[in-house]
Amino acid sequence: MSVCFAISEARMLEEIEAFEPELILCPFLKAYLPASIYENYPTYIFHPGPRGDRGPNALEYALQSHTKEWGLVVLRANSEYDGGDIYVEQMFKVRDTYKASLYRQEIVQASLDALDGLFENIEKDKCVAQILNPIHEQFTQAKRAIDWQNDSTRTIIDKIYLSDSLPGVLDEILGVPCYLYGVHKEEKFRGNPKEVLAKRDGAICLGTVDGAVWITHLKEVGGFKLPATYVLKEKLQGIKEERLPLVFDKSYDTFYEVSMGKRDNVAYLCFNFHNGAMSTAQCIRLKYAVEYLKTECEVLVLVGGMDFFSNGIHLNILEDSAKQGEDGWANINAMNDLVSAILYADEVVTVASFARNAGAGGVFMGLACDYVVGKEGVVLNPHYKTLGLSGSEYHTYTLPKRVGDETAQRLLDDCLPLSITKAKSLGMVDEVFAHEDYYESFHSYAKSKYDDDFIWDKQDFLEANRAKIEALKEKELEVMHPEFWDEKSDFHTLRQEFVYKVCPRETPKRLQVKTNVGCCTPTTPKDIYA
Numbered sequence: 076m077s078v079c080f081a082i083s084e085a086r087m088l089e090e091i092e093a094f095e096p097e098l099i100l101c102p103f104l105k106a107y108l109p110a111s112i113y114e115n116y117p118t119y120i121f122h123p124g125p126r127g128d129r130g131p132n133a134l135e136y137a138l139q140s141h142t143k144e145w146g147l148v149v150l151r152a153n154s155e156y157d158g159g160d161i162y163v164e165q166m167f168k169v170r171d172t173y174k175a176s177l178y179r180q181e182i183v184q185a186s187l188d189a190l191d192g193l194f195e196n197i198e199k200d201k202c203v204a205q206i207l208n209p210i211h212e213q214f215t216q217a218k219r220a221i222d223w224q225n226d227s228t229r230t231i232i233d234k235i236y237l238s239d240s241l242p243g244v245l246d247e248i249l250g251v252p253c254y255l256y257g258v259h260k261e262e263k264f265r266g267n268p269k270e271v272l273a274k275r276d277g278a279i280c281l282g283t284v285d286g287a288v289w290i291t292h293l294k295e296v297g298g299f300k301l302p303a304t305y306v307l308k309e310k311l312q313g314i315k316e317e318r319l320p321l322v323f324d325k326s327y328d329t330f331y332e333v334s335m336g337k338r339d340n341v342a343y344l345c346f347n348f349h350n351g352a353m354s355t356a357q358c359i360r361l362k363y364a365v366e367y368l369k370t371e372c373e374v375l376v377l378v379g380g381m382d383f384f385s386n387g388i389h390l391n392i393l394e395d396s397a398k399q400g401e402d403g404w405a406n407i408n409a410m411n412d413l414v415s416a417i418l419y420a421d422e423v424v425t426v427a428s429f430a431r432n433a434g435a436g437g438v439f440m441g442l443a444c445d446y447v448v449g450k451e452g453v454v455l456n457p458h459y460k461t462l463g464l465s466g467s468e469y470h471t472y473t474l475p476k477r478v479g480d481e482t483a484q485r486l487l488d489d490c491l492p493l494s495i496t497k498a499k500s501l502g503m504v505d506e507v508f509a510h511e512d513y514y515e516s517f518h519s520y521a522k523s524k525y526d527d528d529f530i531w532d533k534q535d536f537l538e539a540n541r542a543k544i545e546a547l548k549e550k551e552l553e554v555m556h557p558e559f560w561d562e563k564s565d566f567h568t569l570r571q572e573f574v575y576k577v578c579p580r581e582t583p584k585r586l587q588v589k590t591n592v593g594c595c596t597p598t599t600p601k602d603i604y605a
Contacts (some may be wrong), residue, residue: 082579082582122157123147129158130156130212132211148163155205162193172381174236174240220245239258248269256292257291259328263329266281266282275318280330299391301391322367340372340374340525341373341522342368345378351380351382351386351432353386354406365417366416379433384428385438394570414469417443421533429455433456439474443468451507455495455503463567
């Protein structure tokens with residue numbers, strides 16, 4: 076199995092011909108494939124729409140129509156745009172959510188569910204003809220635009236939902252032309268349409284004709300996505316910061332990032348940070364939440380967010396900083412303080428719930444827990460090197476403790492995605508539950524883990540080994556220090572390319588897998604596609 080980025084016809088052909096595949100799967104395309112590929116190799120396209128749906132922006136049209144059911148098809152590529160024979164179709168219920176969340180959850184899960192049927196039908200040459208309906212028009216900004224003087228709160232939410240996370244809704248806030256992302260209904264505040272009523276944790280609250288909404292992120296035209304207050308800066312002078320309790324009880328509709336639910340002896344700590352990125356301030360708040368909740372339960376579960384568990388430090392905020400070294404150093408130390416609070420929470424049993432994907436420091440934050448559980452289909456990226464960092468978050472303690480020194484180093488060096496089932500086979504993860512009944516299975520598992528003897532053993536172990544654990548963390552920081560502060564550090568270039576979404580010139584060599592070697596080489600389509 077190998078991976079090829081769809082960059083250019085010449086580059087794709089070069090990589091494909093070098094690998095000589097039996098078939099090609101296209102799970103995510105932004106442009107139609109050249110004939111030189113699909114005429115020479117059996118090529119199957121994953122289209123995020125049911126039979127008869129054709130063309131770009133399929134999910135935008137699905138959300139605009141408020142359909143309750145949608146689908147995914149896998150069709151054989153030919154000269155007709157989305158017109159090839161369909162080899163499998165998978166239907167699913169449509170949540171009231173934004174486009175990227177629907178893609179990351181329902182579309183990805185439908186794709187995974189479709190794979191077995193796809194391969195069986197390819198083998199039997201079993202397919203049905205596509206219904207050649209007209210191709211969608213491009214979903215333009217004119218279709219997305221908000222009419223603040225007439226659109227209701229619900230209409231505004233719908234328009235941002237179908238544009239998030241790409242391309243966003245083009246608008247102008249306080250004289251700044253920008254794209255809008257991350258919308259939440261506000262139940263209590265009222266004001267004139269588009270009036271800035273409040274700010275909270277980087278978000279701004281805007282009045283509507285019948286209520287108010289929070290907008291969490293903006294992107295200036297030509298810039299990159301940031302929390303709204305980072306874009307508007309001094310234009311928000313005089314706007315009050317409307318704070319919530321440290322752990323919000325979700326008792327009314329508003330924007331919040333950290334919340335808690337309690338069931339039996341288990342407290343579930345949710346931290347819904349945009350794209351899983353965690354700024355210095357967010358890390359500090361989450362650390363205080365951990366320290367508070369460990370006095371309120373016997374088992375503390377780290378849940379993460381709606382679409383990501385965590386992806387570590389906040390690269391966009393660091394790119395925006397005038398003091399990148401200083402702010403990067405503060406961010407990694409705040410992450411470490413958070414991980415320390417989890418690692419040394421010796422009054423409770425801690426459990427990480429990898430029900431969503433995680434990367435870099437977010438993976439290692441989860442590994443600081445006593446137990447680690449994952450949902451089938453989740454993918455981990457337990458490495459830092461692709462961003463020019465060596466990493467911290469106590470990973471030189473937590474990872475070898477679970478998988479051994481040799482495998483730990485290989486995971487860090489290979490920089491490959493790791494399926495949750497593979498992670499379990501390596502010992503990184505203790506248990507994996509099916510996605511259909513994950514939360515009930517998880518709760519039964521979590522509530523059974525509290526044991527007085529376990530707590531006493533944990534306290535004794537941490538007391539005896541704390542100095543050793545802290546020494547490992549200090550060594551991590553010693554290596555990381557120049558990566559943040561040295562102006563010639565690769566981190567600065569790689570971070571900038573990541574933030575500005577610079578297109579790579581070729582597929583990274585680490586993804587061009589040609590043989591099944593190494594501890595974490597993807598061995599099945601389900602491993603790599605997830």
